[in-house]
Amino acid sequence: MKVVAFERSVQGTGASRRLRNSGKTPGIIYGGKDAVSVIELDHNALFHALRKEAFHSSILDLEIGGKAQKVLLRDYQMHPFKPLVLHIDFQRVSATEKVHMRVPLHFINADTSSAVKLQGAVVSHISTDLEVSCLPADLPEFIEVDLSKIEVGHGIHAKDITLPKGVSLVLHIEQENPVLANARIPAVKSADTEAAPSAAGAPAAEAAKDKS
Structure with a gap:
């Protein structure tokens, strides 16, 4: 630009x-x-x-x-x-010296994950960017985070993503390995799931009571 x-x-x-x-x-x-x-x-x-x-x-x-x-x-x-x-x-910046830069994250394929499609999970984006190190010529405009294999109760960490060629995590990000996104079942949905068996069993219990 x-x-x-x-x-x-x-x-x-x-x-x-x-x-x-x-x-x-x-x-x-x-x-x-x-x-x-x-x-x-x-x-x-x-x-x-x-x-x-x-x-x-x-x-x-x-x-x-x-x-x-x-x-x-x-x-x-x-x-x-x-x-x-x-x-x-x-x-x-110098073409021969590496720069440290925070690069935006673009999250993709969440809708195709089994956590979302089959389990109704909600994916939360914990981080919106990531600090990386690279030569100026290798600096990406953004980094894609593939969520197609995300699992409920588990997160996608910094070390889980594929970085563009010539790009690496800065040292403290490498050591900390922060969570970038996670998938969880909404609390309301969990409560509805637990209540369903009880509701289904109520008529049977009432019928048994009437017979007695």
């Missing part, structure tokens, strides 16, 4: 406020061997870009003065109650 920015010559709280009032968003670019760069971006274009999932997990081509550089979105601040981006941070 391409992002167009402009060099910002004036800094400070007052300058940033005036920048926002003119429809711009202040930001910075850091990382690599170059010094930190202060930039400004068109607010409306940035606001719509932030609504796209890929903008948060892809290598971005950030263009300043006709020259592009590879960056990652690292942080941004929103106004507490207005649809306003207050500030944004980008990090430069």
